[in-house]
Amino acid sequence: MSQRIKRFLFLCLMSLGVLTSNVSAEGIKIKSFELEKVENDWLLNATFQIELSPDLEDAVQKGVVLYFQTEFDLTRSRWYWFDEKPALAQRQTRLSYQPLTQQYRIASEGFTFSAKTISEALQAVGSIGGWRVIDNTQLDPSKSYTAALRMTLDLTKLPKPFQVNALNNRDWNVSSDWYRFPFVSNGPNQIKR
Structure with a gap:
């Protein structure tokens, strides 16, 4: 292989690395979660x-x-049937x-907040506290479960022209x-990440 080809391949790989690092910087990531039992x-x-x-x-902004x-x-x-889903919360x-x-303006479950910057607003959107996700009567204490959590941008709620744009543009698919983790209802009262 000639030096030119090696240099060209190196530059291509470097630019690909820069592009993928920029793409992966945008999106949603789970920083922390805590699942705690309060009464039932x-x-x-x-x-x-x-x-x-x-x-x-x-x-x-527009x-x-x-x-x-x-x-x-x-x-x-x-093993004998479809998976059982005792709890589903959205x-x-x-x-x-x-x-x-x-x-x-950030609105969720009847509460509204205001923020001056987009970073403060996104921090408020990404903060969830005291969300009731499981009623203990739905669980069998002798069985183990798998819990899963995620957040997405709901593209179906966008105006129709933006929905079309979202289909063609990966930047809109956030x-x-x-995140899946094992869950036992009679185990420790707190599960943290």
Whole structure:
């Protein structure tokens, strides 16, 4: 192989590494979570790190409302049938920008917050506290389960022209991976990450 070809391949690999590091910087990541038992319920406290692409930030500033869907499910594997799902919880958080007050508005489950910057707003969207996800009466203490958690940008709630754009643009597909962990209802009262 000639030196030119080696240099060209090296530069291509370096530029590919730069591009993939920029792409992976945007999205949603689970930073921490805690599942704790309070009386007869299991409550979820979680923190997500949300980073939007410049196109999405610009769309929010121009009046597009973003809806973030947080999903939690609890499953129990069965060899003889489909998996049992004793608990499934979904929560939606709305992010909008108010140009008159120059503030971001975050609304979730009847509560509203205001933030001055997009980073403060995304931090508020990514913070979940005291969310009731499991009723202990749904569980069998002798069985083990698998719990899963994720957050996504709900593209179906976008205006139709933006939904078409989202199909063609990967920057609009913002989602965390499913985080799965073992869960036993009669085990320790707290599960932390």
